[in-house]
Amino acid sequence: MLCIYNNAPRPDGKMVGAQAVTLRVSGDRSAFYNCNIIGFPDTLCNDNGNHFFKDCHIRGTVDFIFGSGTSLYLNSKIFVEGDLERDPKMAVIIAQARESSSEDMGYSFVHGRIIGTAKDIFLGRAWKSSPRVVYSYTEMDEIVHPGGWSSNHQPERAENCVLRRIQMQGERRNSRYTKEIRQTTIKCGS
Numbered sequence: 001m002l003c004i005y006n007n008a009p010r011p012d013g014k015m016v017g018a019q020a021v022t023l024r025v026s027g028d029r030s031a032f033y034n035c036n037i038i039g040f041p042d043t044l045c046n047d048n049g050n051h052f053f054k055d056c057h058i059r060g061t062v063d064f065i066f067g068s069g070t071s072l073y074l075n076s077k078i079f080v081e082g083d084l085e086r087d088p089k090m091a092v093i094i095a096q097a098r099e100s101s102s103e104d105m106g107y108s109f110v111h112g113r114i115i116g117t118a119k120d121i122f123l124g125r126a127w128k129s130s131p132r133v134v135y136s137y138t139e140m141d142e143i144v145h146p147g148g149w150s151s152n153h154q155p156e157r158a159e160n161c162v163l164r165r166i167q168m169q170g171e172r173r174n175s176r177y178t179k180e181i182r183q184t185t186i187k188c189g190s
Contacts, residue, residue, distance in 0.1 A: 002032075006039035021045045022060075025069060032056055039064065040081070046071050046107070061091060061118070065107070066127065068097035073109045080116030080143060091116075092150060094124030096131035106132030113139040125150040 004023050011018035022039035028049035036057045037044050043060035046069030053072070058065060059079040080091050093114070098105050112135075114123075122145050124133045 001034050001036065003036040003038070005036070006043070010040050025049065025051050042066060060093075063092055063095035063125070063127065065093055066095040066097065068103075068105055068128075070105045071107045073107070073112055076109070076112045078109070078112060078114045078116075080114065080118040080121045082116070082118040091118035091121040092123075092125045093121065094131070094133050095127035096124060096133050097128045098130045098132050099128045101130050103130070106134070109133075109135045109138050111137045113141075114144060115141045116143050118143055120145040122150040123148050 006020055006022035008020040009018070019041050020039070022043045023037050024045040024047050026047040026049060029052075030049060031052040032054070034055045035053070036059075038057075038059045040060055041062045041064060043064035044058055044066070046065065046067035048067070048069050051069050051071040052074070053076050054074045056073070056076040057079065058073075058076060059081060061081050064080075065078075078093055080093060082091065094107060096105075096107055114121075121143050123135060124131060126149075
């Protein structure tokens with residue numbers, strides 16, 4: 001097992017430049033098997049290209065999987081750590097950087113699991129204008145916010161989001177957002 005760990009001090013929200021990326025992937029057709037990728041904010045930067053993650057453990061606090069690559073996460077565990085120093089109420093897994101519906105990029109999570117110590121986390125947010133993220137057959141603990149998604153306080157972005165949840169499992173399988181899984185597009189919350 002390969003462990004990629006960012007041992008920089010956890011950002012406290014006061015130090016300028018304290019955030020540090022644990023892993024940046026820019027190559028095309030990159031594959032990661034059975035890896036632990038551990039950091040705080042900005043853990044995994046899917047910069048560009050096509051990436052495959054299988055049986056991985058990815059851990060972070062806010063926007064810890066981000067960028068403009070195209071990635072498939074298969075049988076991977078996402079651990080969301082509570083961000084007590086900054087905003088304990090704001091934990092987001094994905095900040096996907098697609099800016100136009102014509103761009104062919106996005107993230108797919110299949111047969112994974114979302115767990116952690118954070119509360120009311122968002123699956124993703126509209127960091128850029130047209131994010132595309134799909135969670136399929138993914139087990140989600142009670143830590144997931146019932147709304148699922150955040151428009152990043154920019155409601156105009158809700159129209160361009162492609163954010164899907166298909167066949168959810170776990171504690172949140174009966175929440176109000178799982179009734180929307182048959183729709184093709186789910187609007188971001190506010």
